[in-house]
Amino acid sequence: xxxxxxxxxxxxxxxxxxxxxxxxxxxxxxxxxxxxxxxxxxxxxxxxxxxxxxxxxxxxxxxxxxxxxxxxxxxxxxxxxxxxxxxxxxxxxxxxxxxxx
Amino acid sequence: xxxxxxxxxxxxxxxxxxxxxxxxxxxxxxxxxxxxxxxxxxxxxxxxxxxxxxxxxxxxxxxxxxxxxxxxxxxxxxxxxxxxxxxxxxxxxxxxxxxxxxxxxxxxxxxxxxxxxxxxxxxxxxxxxxxxxxxxxxxxxxxxxxxxxxxxxxxxxxxxxxxxxxxxxxxxxxxxxxxxxxxxxxxxxxxxxxxxxxxxxxxxxxxxxxxxxxxxxxxxxxxxxxxxxxxxxxxxxxxxxxxxxxxxxxxxxxxxxxxxxxxxxxxxxxxxxxxxxxxxxxxxxxxxxxxxxxxxxxxxxxxxxxxxxxxxxxxxxxxxxxxxxxxxxxxxxxxxxxxxxxxxxxxxxxxxxxxxxxxxxxxxxxxxxxxxxxxxxxxxxxxxxxxxxxxxxxxxxxxxxxxxxxxxxxxxxxxxxxxxxxxxxxxxxxxxxxxxxxxxxxxxxxxxxxxxxxxxxxxxxxxxxxxxxxxxxxxxxxxxxxxxxxxxxxxxx
Numbered sequence: 001x002x003x004x005x006x007x008x009x010x011x012x013x014x015x016x017x018x019x020x021x022x023x024x025x026x027x028x029x030x031x032x033x034x035x036x037x038x039x040x041x042x043x044x045x046x047x048x049x050x051x052x053x054x055x056x057x058x059x060x061x062x063x064x065x066x067x068x069x070x071x072x073x074x075x076x077x078x079x080x081x082x083x084x085x086x087x088x089x090x091x092x093x094x095x096x097x098x099x100x101x
Numbered sequence: 102x103x104x105x106x107x108x109x110x111x112x113x114x115x116x117x118x119x120x121x122x123x124x125x126x127x128x129x130x131x132x133x134x135x136x137x138x139x140x141x142x143x144x145x146x147x148x149x150x151x152x153x154x155x156x157x158x159x160x161x162x163x164x165x166x167x168x169x170x171x172x173x174x175x176x177x178x179x180x181x182x183x184x185x186x187x188x189x190x191x192x193x194x195x196x197x198x199x200x201x202x203x204x205x206x207x208x209x210x211x212x213x214x215x216x217x218x219x220x221x222x223x224x225x226x227x228x229x230x231x232x233x234x235x236x237x238x239x240x241x242x243x244x245x246x247x248x249x250x251x252x253x254x255x256x257x258x259x260x261x262x263x264x265x266x267x268x269x270x271x272x273x274x275x276x277x278x279x280x281x282x283x284x285x286x287x288x289x290x291x292x293x294x295x296x297x298x299x300x301x302x303x304x305x306x307x308x309x310x311x312x313x314x315x316x317x318x319x320x321x322x323x324x325x326x327x328x329x330x331x332x333x334x335x336x337x338x339x340x341x342x343x344x345x346x347x348x349x350x351x352x353x354x355x356x357x358x359x360x361x362x363x364x365x366x367x368x369x370x371x372x373x374x375x376x377x378x379x380x381x382x383x384x385x386x387x388x389x390x391x392x393x394x395x396x397x398x399x400x401x402x403x404x405x406x407x408x409x410x411x412x413x414x415x416x417x418x419x420x421x422x423x424x425x426x427x428x429x430x431x432x433x434x435x436x437x438x439x440x441x442x443x444x445x446x447x448x449x450x451x452x453x454x455x456x457x458x459x460x461x462x463x464x465x466x467x468x469x470x471x472x473x474x475x476x477x478x479x480x481x482x483x484x485x486x487x488x489x490x491x492x493x494x495x496x497x498x499x500x501x502x503x504x505x506x507x508x509x510x511x512x513x514x515x516x517x518x519x520x521x522x523x524x525x526x527x528x529x530x531x532x533x534x535x536x537x538x539x540x541x542x543x544x545x546x547x548x549x550x551x552x553x554x555x556x557x558x559x560x561x562x563x564x565x566x567x568x569x570x571x572x573x574x575x576x577x578x579x580x581x582x583x584x585x586x587x588x589x590x591x592x593x594x
Contacts, residue, residue, distance in 0.1 A: 009282075016275055023268050032264055039271035046278035054285045062229055062287065066274060069236045073270075076240050077263050080247055084260045087253040093264075096257050099332040 008049030016042035029084070029091045033077055040070045104166075111165035111172050114151040114180065115220050121147040122213035129206045140206040141195050144213055145188050152184045159589070168288060169227045174589035176224035178437055179355040183223075183348055186444050187216045189452075189564045190344040196558025197340050197455045201463075203248055212344065215241035219352035226363070228277045228287040231356050235273070235320065238352065239266045242345060246337040258336025265319065265329040273316025279309035280364075289363040297367035310365055314372060317360070320353035323413060324382040327406045331394075334402035339463060342398060343451035346405045347444045354412055354440060358433060362419060362591055373420030380417055381521060383410030388525045391532045397454055398465045400532060401447070404491060407529060408443050412436050414506050414522055417515065419593070424513040426593050431512065434590040435505040438583060442502040445571030446490040452564050453484045459553045469553060470536060472545030477555055481540045483565060490572045492533040493526045498575035505583070 015038055022035025044063045051059025081091065088095050109116065125140050132140065155177050162173040191209055198204045218237030225231035243266065247259030281287050283305040284295035301307045315326060322330040334342045361372055387407030394400035418424065418432030457464035457473075457480070464470070474481035490497035503526060507519040545553075575582055 012278075019271070023264075029260065029264070033267075036264070036267045036271055039268075040274060043271070043274045043278045046275070047281060050278070050282040050285075054282075056285050058286060059281055062278075062281070065229060065233060069233065072240055073236070073267055076243055077267065080243065080256065080259050080263050083247060083250055083256045087256055096260065098254050098257050099261070099336050 005049055005053040008045060012042040012045035012049070015039075015045065027092050027094055029081055029093055032093070033074065033081070037070065037074065040066060108165040108170075111163050112170060112224075114154050115217055117147055117151055117154075118213050118217050118220065122210045122217070125210040125213070126207060129210070132206070134204075137204065137206045138195060141191050141209050144191050144209045147213070148184045148188045148191075152181060155180045155184070164226070168290070169230050170221075170224055171226040172224050175355075175359070175591045178585065178589040179223040179351060180220055182351055182441050182444060183216060183219050185567075186344070186348045186351070186448065187212055189448050189567055190340055190348070192560040193343070193448075193452050193455060193564045194340040195560045196556060197338070197561070199558075200458065200556045201249060201338060203250075203338070205248075208245065208248060211241045211245050215245070215344070216348070219348060222352050223355040223359075225356065226289050226359075228280070228289070228292070228360070228364075231360065232270070232274060232277060235353075235356070236270060238349060239270065239320075242266075242341070242349060245341045245344070246333060248338050248341065254336040255338065258333045261329055262333040262337075269316050269319030269326070272312050272319075276309045276312030276316060279305050279312070283309065289360065292364040293366055296365055301368050301371055306368075310368070310372065311375075313360060313365075314375060317353060317357040318379060321350055321357060321409050321412075322406050323379045323409050324386045324406065325379075327383070327386070327409075330406055331399050331402040334405070335396060335399045335465075339398065339451055339455040339465070342402075343448055343455070346401070346451065347447050350405065350409065351440045351444060354409075354416075354436060358416060358419065358436065358591060361416070362433070362593060366593070369420040370422035373417050373422070376413055376420070377417045377518070380410055380413035380518075383407065383413060384521060384525045388528045388532075391529070394532070395467050396465055397467055397470070397536070398451075400467070400536075401450055401454075404529065404533075405447065407525065408439075408447075408491075410525075411503065411506055411522060412439050412443075414510050414515075414518060415439065417518065418509045418513045421513045421515060428509065428512045429593050430590045431505075431509045431587075433593075434583075434586040435502075435509045437586040437590065438505050438579075439502040441582060441586070442490075442498040442571070442575055445568050445575070446487050446497075446499055449483065449487040449565060449568030449572060450491065452561060452568060453480065453487065456480075456556050456558075456561050457553065458556050459549075464553055467536065467539060469549075470540050471543045471549060473540040473553075475545060476550060476553065480555055483569060484540060485537045486569060486572060488533040488536050490576070492530040494530065496576050498572045498579070501576055501579045 019035045019038030047059040047063045159177045160174050164171050215238050218234045221234030243263045246262050247256045249255035284292045299306050318326040387403050391400050391403035415432045415436035419429045459469045490499035493499040493503040510519040
């Protein structure tokens with residue numbers, strides 16, 4: 001049985017929104033990072049769903065690139081967060097106020 | 102599978118820059134500390150070679166890698182500008198990094214990688230390639246922002262830039278995934294076909310367009326997506342700030358314009374209306390908030406937001422309903438001209454901040470410039486020149502840039518927008534000239550006389566000479582640059 005492409009779109013839209021709201025309301029920088037990852041993964045759901053719906057492999061290729069870039073981004077991001085923790089002893093974004101946010 | 106040699110020749114400059122970065126990362130650990138400058142010079146040498154390769158191929162239009170990459174005169178123009186700016190950043194950093202005790206050669210490697218990302222952005226004709234370029238540029242910049250890792254401010258700037266940068270790429274990528282669903286491809290040509298066929302009544306196309314515009318608006322720091330700019334520009338090492346303010350903004354504008362015109366050319370009136378709103382907000386907020394800043398780097402950050410607002414006038418003109426092809430392409434070429442001129446004056450202003458020292462720190466507060474004319478006549482004069490140019494007062498280059506932008510707006514029937522731009526240019530004169538006033542009319546305190554000095558290395562002098570030459574020469578004799586920008590403007594749909 002085939003799942004209609006609209007279902008996938010609804011799922012990815014929901015995941016994307018959860019990520020978006022997470023970035024905007026959560027104060028823990030790790031959670032914010034995870035929320036950004038949710039946004040990126042929502043994108044991947046879209047690409048794979050469209051790829052299978054349109055019978056076009058380009059979407060799946062895009063997913064590989066997006067995954068790789070996301071991995072690189074997280075590696076750098078976590079390094080920055082560790083450096084930040086060493087200075088502030090905190091991962092709450094409200095504590096990072098040396099520069100006016 | 103093999104890669105055709107012709108494709109590799111097309112992207113030869115990109116290959117050379119990546120190669121230089123890789124060689125640098127390998128050589129860095131084995132080089133004795135005293136020879137590290139050699140690596141910087143190697144990067145500058147690579148940039149000079151790339152400059153000539155790109156300049157020689159100017160005017161041709163070549164596609165490579167099954168239409169993923171296009172090298173046309175539009176891309177070449179931006180690449181030439183990016184080489185110059187990167188070269189100036191590296192030369193400025195040689196002295197600056199020593200002064201700040203962060204003298205690590207990988208800094209130059211990150212500049213080269215970031216430059217590669219920008220080059221890929223400006224010559225991508227597929228959203229996948231443009232996205233990869235943006236990410237390569239941004240990830241390198243995140244690292245460079247936090248280069249003063251023992252200083253909390255720098256790391257904080259890096260973290261803020263990372264969070265908001267990754268967030269904006271997430272929005273952009275989601276937009277790309279939706280447009281892929283509508284067009285069945287990420288190539289700009291096919292996206293244009295799908296956009297023409299479906300129009301904005303299709304929610305998929307509409308949401309995709311909005312998300313892509315928001316994603317790019319973050320990168321060019323347009324209001325209301327500018328909030329990262331002041332914090333990041335203030336906290337990052339000054340040479341990195343200069344590089345971000347100039348190179349990353351130019352590359353983002355280049356890719357933004359290409360995506361809008363080549364991908365979404367069919368719905369021009371819709372996006373130009375949207376960008377008109379952003380443009381006015383950017384002009385207002387950038388110029389007004391800059392007035393109350395007491396930190397020069399923060400003031401220049403708001404000034405760079407304001408300048409993004411001026412450049413957006415050109416984007417609005419390029420898409421404005423009912424404008425002829427000639428006027429619209431004048432909009433595009435005036436952005437190219439404006440950002441080229443902006444690069445020289447902003448680079449010069451940040452170079453001055455980078456070389457002025459107070460105690461062991463940078464002289465980045467407005468107060469540190471008090472009475473500079475009494476102590477260092479030459480430095481004060483140069484800073485005055487850059488400030489006058491940023492304010493757009495003739496006979497400097499800043500005036501020429503604004504003149505062509507406002508002319509394009511008037512020709513497109515947007516006279517009122519040119520007037521708004523003019524009014525805010527007058528407002529901006531207030532905070533630029535305040536720096537001049539502080540330098541020339543106030544007496545420095547005695548402790549200031551003792552503490553401040555200029556860390557003027559020979560390479561920094563070369564950078565200042567370049568910046569002054571750009572500001573003065575382009576102001577007096579802009580003809581050649583104008584004709585290059587006009588001939589390499591993007592062909593309109």
